[in-house]
Amino acid sequence: MTVTVGILYPGYSAEDDYPRLEGQLGGGVRLPLVHTLMREDAHRVDALLDVGGEDVLADGAAALAGHAPDAVVWACTSGSFVFGWEGAHTQVEKLAAAAGVPASSTSFAFVRAARALGVSRVAVAATYPADVAERFVEFLGRAGIRALTLTSRGIVTAAEVGTLGEDDVLDFVAANDHVDAEAVLVPDTALHTASLLDRLDERLGKPVLTANQVSVWEGLRLAGRTATAGLGALSRPQPVTE
Incomplete structure (x- = not known):
């Protein structure tokens, strides 16, 4: 059975890691990727708060819907942890609601x-x-x-x-x-x-x-799949303690 993990990725920089990781996983996993809006490419707090905004992620979730993902990951570390612990939780809760499937972010990954x-x-x-x-x-x-x-x-x-x-x-x-x-x-x-x-x-x-490694691993975890190859040390993970 194929598992589909939808990836929301801000802008353009290392998005080609995801098809590479899909190949390294050895089959049975799809990682469709949607580029989310990045109004300004800057590792600066105000710009990052905009990059990870609720409207931006909701639009991304809508664009992923056609791929029927089993889980969705906001693949942006700084655009999630910059909201703080509680804010990052709220961010993924709203993303899950918009996507209609379990969701997470790279920070939690x-x-x-x-x-x-x-x-x-x-x-x-x-x-x-x-x-x-x-x-x-x-x-x-x-x-x-x-x-x-x-x-x-x-x-x-x-x-x-x-x-x-x-x-x-x-x-x-x-x-x-x-x-x-x-x-x-x-x-x-x-x-x-x-x-x-x-x-x-x-x-x-x-x-x-x-970051891209843990993002994929987290998406697979949410979808109930364990990687046995292709994710380095995370190809042999132990059970997660929440």
């Missing part, structure tokens, strides 16, 4: 993926400006996940993040690990990581969770 792996101490390697990256750390803290270190690359636009090459991504993540971290979290769905999941885990010797 990071939390649930970390819990599935039994991880509570992490390093965060973020491409965002520092003030935005700090909000992600605060969001994780609400879930009992402690960031031992936070690195901010300071890139303002998703478009620029999407141009980073594989070697650059590998080196950036490896340089910003922490010896006591149980995993490294790499937020930003604008970053290409689908082809690097196993290499990242091998290079750091621990799980590396990236």
Whole structure:
């Protein structure tokens, strides 16, 4: 039986990770993607609040309806955690109501993926400006996940993040690990990581969770499907503790 996870993706940067991940999953999964409205490409709080606005996501859900998704994921980390813990919950509740199926966001996907792996101490390697990256750390803290270190690359636009090459991504993540971290979290769905999941885990010797990876895993979880390949450490997840 094929499972369909609808992806709502802001703008254009690393959306090609999703067909790649669909292929890596080995069949039985569809990941139709709708580009949601991005009035301004900026990792800045006001712009991100607009990117993740209720009207924008409702329009995206309507555009996905023809694909008959079993679940929908708002594939934008900063456009979800910037609303805060309660606001991000409200955001996905309204998205689920608009889509008529279970829904989540990348921010919650990071939390649930970390819990599935039994991880509570992490390093965060973020491409965002520092003030935005700090909000992600605060969001994780609400879930009992402690960031031992936070690195901010300071890139303002998703478009620029999407141009980073594989070697650059590998080196950036490896340089910003922490010896006591149980995993490294790499937020930003604008970053290409689908082809690097196993290499990242091998290079750091621990799980590396990236935004597009956890987004797909979360959608599959909502749809009742477990990945057995193609999602790095999350191909062998443990039960999630809510």
